[in-house]
Amino acid sequence: MTRVHDNHPWRQTPPPPFFEETLQEGNVVEDKAHGQLVITYQGPCPCCLGQTVSKTPLTVIPSDDQGIRGQSAGQPFTVTMQCACVTVHPDTPAGMSGCGHEWEVTVR
Ligand SMILES: [Zn+2]
Numbered sequence: 001m002t003r004v005h006d007n008h009p010w011r012q013t014p015p016p017p018f019f020e021e022t023l024q025e026g027n028v029v030e031d032k033a034h035g036q037l038v039i040t041y042q043g044p045c046p047c048c049l050g051q052t053v054s055k056t057p058l059t060v061i062p063s064d065d066q067g068i069r070g071q072s073a074g075q076p077f078t079v080t081m082q083c084a085c086v087t088v089h090p091d092t093p094a095g096m097s098g099c100g101h102e103w104e105v106t107v108r
């Protein structure tokens, strides 16, 4: 399957079809420091197929550093990621990056 970066307008509606299978190529990394858990997704954006390194910080409950707000310790949970590919998509607002689309990754 040949894949090229899809340079659609930023946050195009409706969004182009997502390539769910590309998420399996990405890496999901947890980094816990300073009372925050930062989930990083590194891999192809399922929407535009651009390579992205997207970070989403979560708040860790201070009394239980295994726990994440609203989640049970040790259980898989989903985190919303936003595309941060290096291509400037048409109509990208100032200060924003990527294709403007979001997807969910599962952290295990
Ligand atoms: Zn994208």
Ligand SMILES: [Zn+2]
Residues within 6 Å of the ligand: 005, 006, 007, 045, 048, 049, 050, 083, 085, 086, 087, 089, 098, 099
């Ligand atoms: Zn892109």
